[in-house]
Amino acid sequence: MSGLLELQAADTMADQLRHRREHLAERDAVQAAKNELLRWNESRITVRQRVEELTAEIDDTEQASAKLDRQREKLQAQLKTVIAPREAEALQREIATLNAERSALDDAELTAMEELTRQEAELNALLAREEPLTAEYLAAEAALANAESDIDGELERIADRLDGLRSAVPKPVLKQYDRLRKNFLIAAATMSGSRCDGCHLDLSAAEVDTIRETAAKKDGIADCPQCGRLLVV
Ligand SMILES: [Zn+2]
Incomplete structure (x- = not known):
């Protein structure tokens, strides 16, 4: 009864093809490319968020500085009109405090601007990687589809043969x-x-x-x- 063994051989071949289809190296490559793309996207979101935070921080600092400048101008105008030395001293102390605050704001803004420059450069570098990473992912997917379709073709040919082989077995x-x-x-x-x-x-x-x-x-x-x-x- 060699027909039965032929049927078994065809089924075994189909089993092996299905196993190979499940464990294609191309499938791992697609997963790896996808993970890379997901990691890239996370980094992009994080860096973009930091850029937005820093931009807002710099904006706030500039507004606070402008407010201090206006207060200082007001005090300096007052200083010109006061005659009493004690009042003048008090105003000068206030102006000195404002100057110190203004200087601290300048330092903070400079630090934020330096970090913003770095983060913007990183964001640009990340954005430049989008195209190659996407292309890599799509290529991996296409390679997997090709490998799968080759195996599917073989499986179809075996399926056609199986009908005949089965009908020959009692x-x-x-x-x-x-x-x-x-x-x-x-x-x-x-x-x-x-x-x-x-x-x-x-x-x-x-x-x-x-x-x-x-x-x-x-x-x-x-x-x-x-x-x-x-x-x-
Ligand atoms: Zn046995």
Whole structure:
């Protein structure tokens, strides 16, 4: 009953192709490219946020500085009109405090502007990577689709052959084969000497005799007493 073994061989080939399809290196490459793109996007969002924060911070500092300048001008105008030395001293102290605050604001703005320059440069560098990273991802996807479609083509050819192979196997044997295939990838095996090629267990001389007797009556097919697979003798 070599038809049964041919059917098993075709099913095994299809099993292997499906396994290969699941574990394509191209699939890992797509995942890696996707992860890279996601990491890139996270960095882009973080850096853009920092740029916005710094821009707002610089804006606030400039407004606070302008407010201080207006206060200082007001005090300086007052200083010109006061005559009492004590009042003049008080005004000068206030102006000195404002000057110190203004200077601290200038320092803070300078620090923020330096960081803004760095963050903007980083953002530009990140934006320049979008195109190559996207291209890499799309290329990986295309390569995976190609590899999958090659395997799908082979699987289709096997599926066409399977119809013919199945119709050549007697119905009851086919039924048993299909039932066994739910538990084993290999449902039909040969016997090598006194060993079943499905479970690879040695069979006793009495078991081998029974198998040969059964096979002689049933188209060369018996069951393995150890694993229950169909044995083609
Ligand atoms: Zn067996």
